[in-house]
Amino acid sequence: MADADERRELALLLRRLNVELDAVGQRFADLHGLNRTDVRALVAIMDAARRGEALTAGRLGDAVDLRSASVTALVDRLEKVGHVRRVRDPQDRRRVALEMSDTAMAAGAEHFGALAQDLTAAMEDYSDEELAVVRRFLTDMTDVITRHSRGS
Amino acid sequence: MADADERRELALLLRRLNVELDAVGQRFADLHGLNRTDVRALVAIMDAARRGEALTAGRLGDAVDLRSASVTALVDRLEKVGHVRRVRDPQDRRRVALEMSDTAMAAGAEHFGALAQDLTAAMEDYSDEELAVVRRFLTDMTDVITRHSRGS
DNA sequence: TCGATAATCTCGATTGTCGAGAGATTATGA
DNA sequence: TCATAATCTCTCGACAATCGAGATTATCGA
Numbered sequence: 626m627a628d629a630d631e632r633r634e635l636a637l638l639l640r641r642l643n644v645e646l647d648a649v650g651q652r653f654a655d656l657h658g659l660n661r662t663d664v665r666a667l668v669a670i671m672d673a674a675r676r677g678e679a680l681t682a683g684r685l686g687d688a689v690d691l692r693s694a695s696v697t698a699l700v701d702r703l704e705k706v707g708h709v710r711r712v713r714d715p716q717d718r719r720r721v722a723l724e725m726s727d728t729a730m731a732a733g734a735e736h737f738g739a740l741a742q743d744l745t746a747a748m749e750d751y752s753d754e755e756l757a758v759v760r761r762f763l764t765d766m767t768d769v770i771t772r773h774s775r776g777s
Numbered sequence: 778m779a780d781a782d783e784r785r786e787l788a789l790l791l792r793r794l795n796v797e798l799d800a801v802g803q804r805f806a807d808l809h810g811l812n813r814t815d816v817r818a819l820v821a822i823m824d825a826a827r828r829g830e831a832l833t834a835g836r837l838g839d840a841v842d843l844r845s846a847s848v849t850a851l852v853d854r855l856e857k858v859g860h861v862r863r864v865r866d867p868q869d870r871r872r873v874a875l876e877m878s879d880t881a882m883a884a885g886a887e888h889f890g891a892l893a894q895d896l897t898a899a900m901e902d903y904s905d906e907e908l909a910v911v912r913r914f915l916t917d918m919t920d921v922i923t924r925h926s927r928g929s
Numbered sequence: 930t931c932g933a934t935a936a937t938c939t940c941g942a943t944t945g946t947c948g949a950g951a952g953a954t955t956a957t958g959a
Numbered sequence: 960t961c962a963t964a965a966t967c968t969c970t971c972g973a974c975a976a977t978c979g980a981g982a983t984t985a986t987c988g989a
Contacts, residue, residue, distance in 0.1 A: 698977075767794045
């Protein structure tokens with residue numbers, strides 16, 4: 626068992642990593658004239674697309690924690706600059722599905738994909754056993770943090 | 778060397794951790810009727826206090842990336858609810874030093890201190906060698922991420 | 930068909946942020 | 960010393976993102 630200082634240091638490292646990851650998103654926003662919410666929305670839409678589903682406006686609101694009025698404004702912004710399209714769901718015509726434009730997809734892939742690539746490249750310096758330890762650590766810490774982010 | 782899927786998975790774990798850590802801050806904000814910026818400001822003031830320095834309004838603006846007008850509004854908000862005090866610096870009377878109230882300090886320590894404690898407790902399951910690997914990993918990844926958060 | 934339900938949008942108000950510039954204080958140079 | 964520049968904070972007016980309440984449109988079940 627490491628001493629207390631070392632463990633506190635690791636907790637601080639996690640926080641620093643958090644700050645820098647937030648900054649990556651902020652940088653993407655700055656580069657593309659978006660705000661933080663817009664980026665989170667695009668990420669949510671992209672994640673859904675990767676899972677093979679098209680997000681509706683309502684589900685997007687759930688994902689980024691916005692009320693319907695704000696979601697409308699959000700989608701208006703994204704549609705105006707051509708990042709998403711509103712598409713009526715032919716199955717249930719009450720729904721409006723959101724589709725990312727190719728250019729937005731490409732921009733996101735370039736920015737965040739490049740980061741992912743650099744990260745995975747940096748992981749090549751680690752053995753399978755080491756990465757297994759890291760995975761266990763990240764999972765454990767995320768569980769602890771998740772407990773704090775919901776009710777205590 | 779682990780296969781590509783495993784490494785991609787670890788990158789996703791980092792993002793998940795990022796989301797949950799943000800949520801911890803958001804939860805603190807919700808509990809205390811603050812917004813995200815307010816929380817970041819309080820954290821910055823607390824960090825400075827821990828280093829033994831009192832943040833001025835200007836430096837706080839640097840820390841949270843706000844213009845002076847916004848910093849004034851920010852400090853107004855925090856002062857109104859009693860979380861900080863404005864104290865004219867006697868050395869340089871242009872400056873306004875910011876001091877956290879004891880109640881705000883205690884609230885922050887309770888919320889984030891409890892998280893830090895749970896995190897370090899969870900680290901007791903790891904050997905010194907394992908934590909050394911984790912430290913190296915977090916440092917490496919943070920470096921990569923930092924390069925992306927500044928210029929590419 | 931008709932009422933109930935669901936998803937989205939409109940409107941008015943509030944709030945956080947910014948740019949420009951003013952006021953006060955300190956540092957600098959002739 | 961005194962005038963000027965630099966620094967720090969604040970005020971003011973404008974704008975953009977968000978929300979709550981309620982309206983609108985589409986679908987479903989009886």
